[in-house]
Amino acid sequence: SSELTQDPVVSVDLGQTIRLTCQGDSLTKSFVSWYQQKPGQAPLLVIFAKSSRPSGIPDRFSGSSYGNTASLTITGAQAEDEADYYCHSRDNSGNLVFGTGTRVTV
């Protein structure tokens, strides 16, 4: 089955920029989405269709992709951005798959 690999832990200083990556050979990049999950809460969609933001998501969150790697960038990280982040996509077989997750500490 497909796998999406993320760095386990990434640290960032308050106000700095951080880029999270998601690598997968069968990544269907047009379907890449990113989720933020805080302790005890359901995941929250922050990026869909590679680079689109749902209503209400701050514009400091942005998405992109190149080759077999998708990225989520947080420009000017805030304390409230400390959370787990998961990428997600649909593979070539039509199955949905989540990345391994990255814990962001601010």
Add this chain to the structure above:
Amino acid sequence: QVQLRESGPGLVKPSETLSLNCTVSGVSMSSYYWSWIRQSPGEGLEWIGYVYYSGSTNYNPSLKSRVSISIDTSKNRFSLKLAAVTAADTATYYCARVMGQLWAFDYWGQGTRVTVSS
């Protein structure tokens, strides 16, 4: 507004079948895919499967032999059954709406914790 709410037993015995419902409000179930996702304690997210409003389904290959997802649009509800559970199926189970053909999960339930134990 769109709301999803999971319901079902919080404790299931090993080898039995886990059954959960997800009740949807604030939107018609038509023209959407509806999905189940789980998260074992301290672990990442795992997609279980989805059902289209028409009733067609697709399941995670690793769970396919044990999973069944159904939908009842007249009751605004879809359901999960997972057979022959073991302790490894202990997790928080989430239901979510799939954002059309973009294959993103835009609305989630709050999750329900299911423990498999005798």
